[in-house]
Amino acid sequence: MRLLISGASGLLGLNLALEAFGHHEVYGVVNRHSLRQAPFPVLQCDLTEDSPRQNLLERVAPDWVINCAALADLEACEADPPLAKKLNTELPAKLARDVSKGGARLLHISTDAVFDGLRGGYTEEDEPRPLSVYAQTKLAGERAVLEADPRALVVRVNFYGWSLSGKRSLAEFFFNNLRVGKETPGFIDVFFCPLLVNDLAQILLIMIQMNLCGIYHVVAPQAISKYEFGVELANAFGLNAGLVRPLSVNQAGLRAARSPNLTLSVAKLEKILPQPLPSIRQGLQRFVALYRSGYPERLRSMGEDQTV
Secondary structure, three states: OOEEEEEEHHHHHHHHHHHHEEEEEEEEOOOOOOOOOOOOOOOEOOOHHHHHHHHHHHHEEEEEEEEEOOOOOHHHHOOHHHHHHHHHHHHHHHHHHHHHHHHHHHEEEEHHHHHHOOOOOOOOOOOOOOOHHHHHHHHHHHHHHHHOOOOEEEEEEEEOOOOOOOOHHHHHHHHHHHOOOOOOEEEEOEEEOOEEEHHHHHHHHHHHHOOEEEEEEEEOOOEEEHHHHHHHHHHOOOOOOHHHEEEEEEHHOOOOOOOOOOOOOOOOHOOOOOOOOOOOHHHHHHHHHHHOHHHHHHHHHOOOOOOO
């Protein structure tokens, strides 16, 4: 299967491309942040520009396009709503139109943050209520994709893992601070269902092989507070869990609103998957194993000498 993965220098895009490589024909698309020594072809393209995007799709002729490109920094989205709309809403809509015309399939990555988090336990049928600019533009992107291409697959995710810069995920934030003995805050009143990005990648590859369409929640099968996640991570690495400091999100001075309870139901996904979803603890154990195998260094070797 020929896969074209946008956002290939990002946390999900890069890990997904590496997990898929060797099993599929993989092409990674980057814009500003290039990759070096990647095992798969890396193509430079501003996908927001119509002619370059359409030419790229025609040249590669993928079976599936996996759209991992987004402005995912919540604070950056609050500071620049037009840019958030351009990358999180307008680009996915354009990709959906072009991909469907060419006969390929689209997998679009969305977010658990489309919900307000007032109760948790959200299913795919529940009505979203996004709080932040990021969440609002991502929900608009979901809807635009499915309107342009009803055969598209849209997944709502929450993930962590090792990244090109070593600074992209919450797990890296905790690890980087705790390993040098630095006290690190963790929110006691924000709950989520984090999935290791490598596990997420494997699940997404199964989903496209099954030719699924519509909306699916692809997260860990249980929820945890961000504080508890930090403690679990510390314990998994044998670090000092006492350095994880409990904090309320209201004390953090963040500009973008955070949904307090983003527990998502994965019942729809679990009914069709050939194996159980990995637990949060299993994901953290694999995260540690990747670290000990030198995986973070392998990723960093693909980065340019710049902040990515």
